[in-house]
Amino acid sequence: xxxxxxxxxxxxxxxxxxxxxxxxxxxxxxxxxxxxxxxxxxxxxxxxxxxxxxxxxxxxxxxxxxxxxxxxxxxxxxxxxxxxxxxxxxxxxxxxxxxxxxxxxxxxxxxxxxxxxxxxxxxxxxxxxxxxxxxxxxxxxxxxxxxxxxxxxxxxxxxxxxxxxxxxxxxxxxxxxxxxxxxxxxxxxxxxxxxxxxxxxxxxxxxxxxxxxxxxxxxxxxxxxxxxxxxxxxxxxxxxxxxxxxxxxxxxxxxxxxxx
Amino acid sequence: xxxxxxxxxxxxxxxxxxxxxxxxxxxxxxxxxxxxxxxxxxxxxxxxxxxxxxxxxxxxxxxxx
Numbered sequence: 001x002x003x004x005x006x007x008x009x010x011x012x013x014x015x016x017x018x019x020x021x022x023x024x025x026x027x028x029x030x031x032x033x034x035x036x037x038x039x040x041x042x043x044x045x046x047x048x049x050x051x052x053x054x055x056x057x058x059x060x061x062x063x064x065x066x067x068x069x070x071x072x073x074x075x076x077x078x079x080x081x082x083x084x085x086x087x088x089x090x091x092x093x094x095x096x097x098x099x100x101x102x103x104x105x106x107x108x109x110x111x112x113x114x115x116x117x118x119x120x121x122x123x124x125x126x127x128x129x130x131x132x133x134x135x136x137x138x139x140x141x142x143x144x145x146x147x148x149x150x151x152x153x154x155x156x157x158x159x160x161x162x163x164x165x166x167x168x169x170x171x172x173x174x175x176x177x178x179x180x181x182x183x184x185x186x187x188x189x190x191x192x193x194x195x196x197x198x199x200x201x202x203x204x205x206x207x208x209x210x211x212x213x214x215x216x217x218x219x220x221x222x223x224x225x226x227x228x229x230x231x232x233x234x235x236x237x238x239x240x241x242x243x244x245x246x247x248x249x250x251x252x253x254x255x256x257x258x259x260x
Numbered sequence: 261x262x263x264x265x266x267x268x269x270x271x272x273x274x275x276x277x278x279x280x281x282x283x284x285x286x287x288x289x290x291x292x293x294x295x296x297x298x299x300x301x302x303x304x305x306x307x308x309x310x311x312x313x314x315x316x317x318x319x320x321x322x323x324x325x
Contacts, residue, residue, distance in 0.1 A: 015325030025323075040324025041292065043266040043317070046285035054290050054321040067324045075297065082299035083292030083319055154325070182325075204325035 001199050003146050003177050004092065004124040006063070010034045011194070012224045013065065013179065014217065015204020022056050024213050029060050032217035036063045038094055038202065040070075041084055054088075065126060067094040072107070074114035081118050093118060094126045094148070094181075094202075104154040104182075108135045112142055119143025128181050131165030133172050140176065147176055148202065151193060152183025155205045159189035163196060170197040187216075187223030194227025195235065261312040277316065278305035292319050 001008050014034045019025040029037060039057065057064065066084035071077035074097055081093045097114055099107030106129050115125045119142055127139050131149045139147060149169055152158035160166060161183065169178060180193040181202040190201045201224055210216035262271055265284060274280045277293060277300055293300045294317040300308050310316075 017323035017325045038324050040322050041319040042322040044286065044288070044291050044320035048288065048320060053323065069324055079294050079297060079299050083294060086302060087290055087292045087321055
Protein backbone atom coordinates (compact mmCIF):
# COMPACT_ATOMS: atom_id res chain seq x y z
CA UNK A 1 0.00 0.00 0.00
CA UNK A 2 1.02 3.60 -0.45
CA UNK A 3 0.82 6.29 2.24
CA UNK A 4 2.11 9.81 1.73
CA UNK A 5 3.89 8.66 -1.44
CA UNK A 6 5.78 5.91 0.37
CA UNK A 7 5.28 2.26 -0.44
CA UNK A 8 4.74 -0.04 2.53
CA UNK A 9 5.13 -3.74 1.88
CA UNK A 10 3.24 -4.84 5.00
CA UNK A 11 -0.32 -3.93 5.96
CA UNK A 12 0.41 -4.53 9.63
CA UNK A 13 1.69 -1.57 11.66
CA UNK A 14 3.09 -2.55 15.05
CA UNK A 15 3.35 -0.70 18.35
CA UNK A 16 6.55 -1.05 20.37
CA UNK A 17 5.22 -0.71 23.95
CA UNK A 18 4.67 -3.21 26.77
CA UNK A 19 6.93 -6.01 25.53
CA UNK A 20 8.61 -8.17 28.20
CA UNK A 21 12.07 -7.18 26.92
CA UNK A 22 13.81 -5.35 24.06
CA UNK A 23 14.84 -8.73 22.61
CA UNK A 24 11.22 -9.89 22.50
CA UNK A 25 10.22 -6.61 20.83
CA UNK A 26 12.87 -7.13 18.15
CA UNK A 27 11.73 -10.73 17.63
CA UNK A 28 8.11 -9.60 17.30
CA UNK A 29 9.02 -6.93 14.75
CA UNK A 30 10.89 -9.51 12.69
CA UNK A 31 8.09 -12.10 12.95
CA UNK A 32 5.45 -9.56 11.96
CA UNK A 33 7.26 -8.57 8.73
CA UNK A 34 6.08 -5.02 9.46
CA UNK A 35 7.89 -2.06 7.99
CA UNK A 36 6.22 0.58 10.17
CA UNK A 37 6.36 0.76 13.96
CA UNK A 38 5.01 3.35 16.36
CA UNK A 39 7.12 5.05 19.02
CA UNK A 40 6.68 7.85 21.51
CA UNK A 41 8.45 10.52 23.56
CA UNK A 42 8.66 10.66 27.33
CA UNK A 43 10.56 12.68 29.89
CA UNK A 44 14.27 11.99 29.92
CA UNK A 45 16.34 11.73 33.10
CA UNK A 46 19.65 13.60 33.17
CA UNK A 47 22.34 11.33 31.71
CA UNK A 48 19.44 9.16 30.56
CA UNK A 49 19.42 6.48 27.92
CA UNK A 50 16.42 7.05 25.69
CA UNK A 51 18.87 6.80 22.83
CA UNK A 52 19.32 3.08 23.64
CA UNK A 53 15.77 2.24 22.64
CA UNK A 54 16.11 4.37 19.52
CA UNK A 55 19.33 2.57 18.52
CA UNK A 56 17.64 -0.79 19.04
CA UNK A 57 14.81 0.16 16.69
CA UNK A 58 17.14 1.52 14.06
CA UNK A 59 18.86 -1.87 13.97
CA UNK A 60 15.60 -3.40 12.72
CA UNK A 61 15.53 -1.04 9.72
CA UNK A 62 11.79 -0.35 9.98
CA UNK A 63 10.18 3.01 9.30
CA UNK A 64 9.22 4.99 12.40
CA UNK A 65 5.81 6.52 13.14
CA UNK A 66 6.04 8.65 16.29
CA UNK A 67 2.82 9.25 18.21
CA UNK A 68 1.44 12.00 20.40
CA UNK A 69 -0.04 9.51 22.89
CA UNK A 70 -1.25 11.01 26.13
CA UNK A 71 -1.81 14.51 24.74
CA UNK A 72 -5.15 15.92 25.84
CA UNK A 73 -5.12 19.15 23.83
CA UNK A 74 -4.29 20.22 20.30
CA UNK A 75 -1.59 22.48 21.73
CA UNK A 76 0.16 19.61 23.57
CA UNK A 77 -0.10 17.36 20.54
CA UNK A 78 1.36 20.02 18.22
CA UNK A 79 4.35 20.65 20.49
CA UNK A 80 4.91 16.92 20.96
CA UNK A 81 4.79 16.38 17.19
CA UNK A 82 7.36 19.13 16.66
CA UNK A 83 9.64 17.53 19.25
CA UNK A 84 9.16 14.08 17.71
CA UNK A 85 10.03 15.33 14.23
CA UNK A 86 13.38 16.59 15.46
CA UNK A 87 14.32 13.53 17.53
CA UNK A 88 13.14 10.84 15.11
CA UNK A 89 13.99 12.68 11.92
CA UNK A 90 10.62 12.04 10.27
CA UNK A 91 7.67 14.25 9.44
CA UNK A 92 5.26 11.31 9.86
CA UNK A 93 3.15 11.64 13.00
CA UNK A 94 0.43 9.46 14.48
CA UNK A 95 -1.77 12.21 15.84
CA UNK A 96 -3.62 11.40 19.05
CA UNK A 97 -5.61 14.01 20.91
CA UNK A 98 -7.30 12.18 23.74
CA UNK A 99 -10.69 13.31 25.00
CA UNK A 100 -11.30 10.97 27.92
CA UNK A 101 -8.76 9.41 30.24
CA UNK A 102 -10.90 6.31 30.81
CA UNK A 103 -12.04 5.49 27.25
CA UNK A 104 -9.04 7.11 25.50
CA UNK A 105 -11.60 8.28 22.96
CA UNK A 106 -10.22 10.81 20.47
CA UNK A 107 -11.14 14.45 21.02
CA UNK A 108 -12.09 14.89 17.40
CA UNK A 109 -12.35 18.69 17.66
CA UNK A 110 -8.80 19.02 18.98
CA UNK A 111 -7.72 16.39 16.47
CA UNK A 112 -8.95 18.36 13.46
CA UNK A 113 -7.42 21.56 14.84
CA UNK A 114 -4.01 19.93 15.42
CA UNK A 115 -4.14 18.13 12.05
CA UNK A 116 -4.65 21.47 10.28
CA UNK A 117 -1.72 23.16 12.05
CA UNK A 118 0.64 20.21 11.61
CA UNK A 119 -0.24 19.62 7.95
CA UNK A 120 0.48 23.30 7.27
CA UNK A 121 3.88 22.79 8.92
CA UNK A 122 4.65 19.95 6.53
CA UNK A 123 3.80 17.02 8.76
CA UNK A 124 2.33 13.84 7.26
CA UNK A 125 -0.48 13.29 9.71
CA UNK A 126 -1.94 9.86 10.58
CA UNK A 127 -4.96 10.81 12.72
CA UNK A 128 -6.29 8.40 15.35
CA UNK A 129 -10.00 9.09 14.94
CA UNK A 130 -13.44 7.57 15.28
CA UNK A 131 -15.53 6.11 12.44
CA UNK A 132 -17.46 9.40 12.16
CA UNK A 133 -17.71 10.33 8.48
CA UNK A 134 -17.97 14.08 9.01
CA UNK A 135 -14.86 14.10 11.19
CA UNK A 136 -13.14 12.08 8.46
CA UNK A 137 -14.07 14.72 5.89
CA UNK A 138 -12.75 17.49 8.15
CA UNK A 139 -9.47 15.63 8.63
CA UNK A 140 -9.02 15.27 4.88
CA UNK A 141 -9.77 18.97 4.43
CA UNK A 142 -7.17 19.67 7.12
CA UNK A 143 -4.54 17.96 4.97
CA UNK A 144 -4.55 14.31 6.08
CA UNK A 145 -4.45 11.72 3.28
CA UNK A 146 -4.93 8.72 5.55
CA UNK A 147 -7.47 8.04 8.32
CA UNK A 148 -7.04 5.73 11.30
CA UNK A 149 -10.42 4.87 12.84
CA UNK A 150 -10.47 2.98 16.11
CA UNK A 151 -11.66 -0.60 16.21
CA UNK A 152 -12.39 -0.50 19.94
CA UNK A 153 -10.90 1.47 22.87
CA UNK A 154 -7.08 1.39 23.02
CA UNK A 155 -5.75 -1.66 24.83
CA UNK A 156 -9.20 -3.25 25.22
CA UNK A 157 -8.66 -6.10 22.76
CA UNK A 158 -12.39 -6.14 22.09
CA UNK A 159 -12.07 -6.29 18.31
CA UNK A 160 -14.32 -4.26 16.01
CA UNK A 161 -16.97 -2.53 18.12
CA UNK A 162 -18.71 -1.02 15.10
CA UNK A 163 -18.04 -2.97 11.90
CA UNK A 164 -20.97 -1.25 10.15
CA UNK A 165 -19.38 2.11 10.90
CA UNK A 166 -16.12 0.96 9.34
CA UNK A 167 -17.99 -0.43 6.35
CA UNK A 168 -19.69 2.95 5.89
CA UNK A 169 -16.32 4.65 6.15
CA UNK A 170 -14.91 2.38 3.45
CA UNK A 171 -17.84 3.20 1.17
CA UNK A 172 -17.63 6.93 1.88
CA UNK A 173 -13.86 7.23 1.39
CA UNK A 174 -13.13 4.67 -1.35
CA UNK A 175 -9.74 6.17 -2.27
CA UNK A 176 -8.42 7.06 1.19
CA UNK A 177 -6.11 4.61 2.97
CA UNK A 178 -7.95 3.46 6.12
CA UNK A 179 -6.03 1.92 8.99
CA UNK A 180 -7.86 0.35 11.92
CA UNK A 181 -5.96 1.58 14.93
CA UNK A 182 -6.62 0.22 18.43
CA UNK A 183 -8.87 -2.44 19.89
CA UNK A 184 -7.63 -5.44 17.89
CA UNK A 185 -7.31 -8.39 20.27
CA UNK A 186 -6.99 -11.47 18.09
CA UNK A 187 -5.99 -12.38 14.56
CA UNK A 188 -9.67 -12.95 13.71
CA UNK A 189 -10.30 -9.26 14.56
CA UNK A 190 -7.49 -8.19 12.27
CA UNK A 191 -8.77 -10.43 9.48
CA UNK A 192 -12.30 -9.05 9.95
CA UNK A 193 -11.02 -5.49 9.61
CA UNK A 194 -9.19 -6.35 6.40
CA UNK A 195 -12.21 -8.23 5.01
CA UNK A 196 -14.19 -5.01 5.45
CA UNK A 197 -11.75 -3.42 3.03
CA UNK A 198 -9.49 -1.62 5.48
CA UNK A 199 -6.02 -1.00 4.04
CA UNK A 200 -4.03 -1.85 7.15
CA UNK A 201 -4.21 -2.58 10.86
CA UNK A 202 -2.23 -0.95 13.65
CA UNK A 203 -1.96 -2.92 16.87
CA UNK A 204 0.28 -3.21 19.90
CA UNK A 205 -1.16 -4.75 23.08
CA UNK A 206 -2.53 -7.84 21.33
CA UNK A 207 1.01 -8.83 20.38
CA UNK A 208 2.96 -7.43 23.33
CA UNK A 209 0.70 -9.03 25.95
CA UNK A 210 0.40 -12.42 24.25
CA UNK A 211 2.15 -15.32 25.96
CA UNK A 212 4.46 -15.59 22.94
CA UNK A 213 4.61 -12.13 21.32
CA UNK A 214 6.70 -13.19 18.31
CA UNK A 215 4.33 -16.05 17.51
CA UNK A 216 1.32 -13.75 17.87
CA UNK A 217 3.03 -11.18 15.65
CA UNK A 218 3.36 -13.87 12.98
CA UNK A 219 -0.30 -14.90 13.46
CA UNK A 220 -1.39 -11.27 13.06
CA UNK A 221 0.65 -10.88 9.89
CA UNK A 222 -0.96 -13.99 8.38
CA UNK A 223 -4.44 -12.82 9.45
CA UNK A 224 -3.95 -9.37 7.93
CA UNK A 225 -2.75 -10.95 4.71
CA UNK A 226 -5.62 -13.47 4.69
CA UNK A 227 -8.21 -10.77 5.31
CA UNK A 228 -6.77 -8.56 2.60
CA UNK A 229 -6.73 -11.37 0.04
CA UNK A 230 -10.28 -12.33 1.07
CA UNK A 231 -11.44 -8.78 0.43
CA UNK A 232 -9.83 -8.78 -3.02
CA UNK A 233 -11.46 -12.15 -3.70
CA UNK A 234 -14.96 -10.67 -3.16
CA UNK A 235 -16.58 -12.91 -0.54
CA UNK A 236 -19.99 -14.52 -1.16
CA UNK A 237 -23.14 -12.95 0.25
CA UNK A 238 -24.47 -14.35 3.51
CA UNK A 239 -27.80 -16.24 3.36
CA UNK A 240 -30.44 -16.75 6.00
CA UNK A 241 -31.18 -20.36 5.05
CA UNK A 242 -29.13 -23.41 4.19
CA UNK A 243 -28.39 -24.03 0.53
CA UNK A 244 -26.90 -27.40 -0.40
CA UNK A 245 -23.45 -27.13 -1.86
CA UNK A 246 -23.48 -30.66 -3.31
CA UNK A 247 -25.61 -30.94 -6.50
CA UNK A 248 -29.22 -32.04 -5.91
CA UNK A 249 -29.69 -33.13 -9.54
CA UNK A 250 -28.95 -36.80 -10.02
CA UNK A 251 -29.59 -37.73 -6.41
CA UNK A 252 -30.22 -41.48 -6.11
CA UNK A 253 -33.65 -42.71 -4.98
CA UNK A 254 -32.81 -45.17 -2.19
CA UNK A 255 -36.24 -45.19 -0.53
CA UNK A 256 -37.17 -48.85 0.00
CA UNK A 257 -40.63 -48.15 1.47
CA UNK A 258 -42.40 -46.95 -1.67
CA UNK A 259 -42.22 -49.86 -4.15
CA UNK A 260 -44.75 -49.65 -6.97
CA UNK B 261 18.13 31.03 38.92
CA UNK B 262 15.43 28.51 39.73
CA UNK B 263 13.76 26.71 36.85
CA UNK B 264 11.63 23.58 36.46
CA UNK B 265 12.93 20.71 34.33
CA UNK B 266 10.36 17.97 33.74
CA UNK B 267 8.49 19.42 36.74
CA UNK B 268 11.54 19.08 39.05
CA UNK B 269 13.01 22.28 40.52
CA UNK B 270 16.65 23.01 39.60
CA UNK B 271 19.07 25.84 40.34
CA UNK B 272 21.14 26.76 37.32
CA UNK B 273 23.63 29.46 36.37
CA UNK B 274 23.67 29.15 32.58
CA UNK B 275 22.05 31.99 30.69
CA UNK B 276 20.74 29.86 27.83
CA UNK B 277 18.73 26.70 27.38
CA UNK B 278 21.77 24.99 25.85
CA UNK B 279 23.93 25.94 28.85
CA UNK B 280 21.27 24.73 31.30
CA UNK B 281 21.02 21.36 29.56
CA UNK B 282 24.79 20.96 29.67
CA UNK B 283 24.88 21.98 33.34
CA UNK B 284 22.17 19.44 34.25
CA UNK B 285 23.81 16.57 32.35
CA UNK B 286 21.49 16.33 29.37
CA UNK B 287 24.16 15.41 26.86
CA UNK B 288 22.32 12.83 24.73
CA UNK B 289 21.77 13.92 21.13
CA UNK B 290 18.43 12.09 21.13
CA UNK B 291 16.46 14.62 23.14
CA UNK B 292 13.94 17.30 22.23
CA UNK B 293 13.15 20.37 24.28
CA UNK B 294 10.24 22.66 24.98
CA UNK B 295 10.21 25.91 26.95
CA UNK B 296 6.96 26.92 28.64
CA UNK B 297 5.04 24.63 26.31
CA UNK B 298 6.73 25.82 23.10
CA UNK B 299 9.07 23.62 21.09
CA UNK B 300 12.66 24.87 20.98
CA UNK B 301 14.66 23.33 18.14
CA UNK B 302 18.14 21.96 18.76
CA UNK B 303 19.75 24.78 16.75
CA UNK B 304 17.86 27.43 18.72
CA UNK B 305 18.82 26.29 22.22
CA UNK B 306 22.05 28.29 22.44
CA UNK B 307 20.27 31.53 21.61
CA UNK B 308 17.29 30.79 23.86
CA UNK B 309 17.57 32.83 27.11
CA UNK B 310 16.06 31.47 30.32
CA UNK B 311 14.22 33.33 33.04
CA UNK B 312 13.48 32.38 36.65
CA UNK B 313 10.47 30.08 36.87
CA UNK B 314 10.78 28.83 33.29
CA UNK B 315 9.36 25.37 32.64
CA UNK B 316 11.54 23.12 30.49
CA UNK B 317 10.54 19.75 29.10
CA UNK B 318 13.24 17.35 27.99
CA UNK B 319 11.88 14.33 26.09
CA UNK B 320 13.53 11.25 24.63
CA UNK B 321 12.45 8.29 22.46
CA UNK B 322 10.46 5.60 24.19
CA UNK B 323 8.15 2.74 23.37
CA UNK B 324 4.73 3.66 22.03
CA UNK B 325 1.57 2.23 20.57
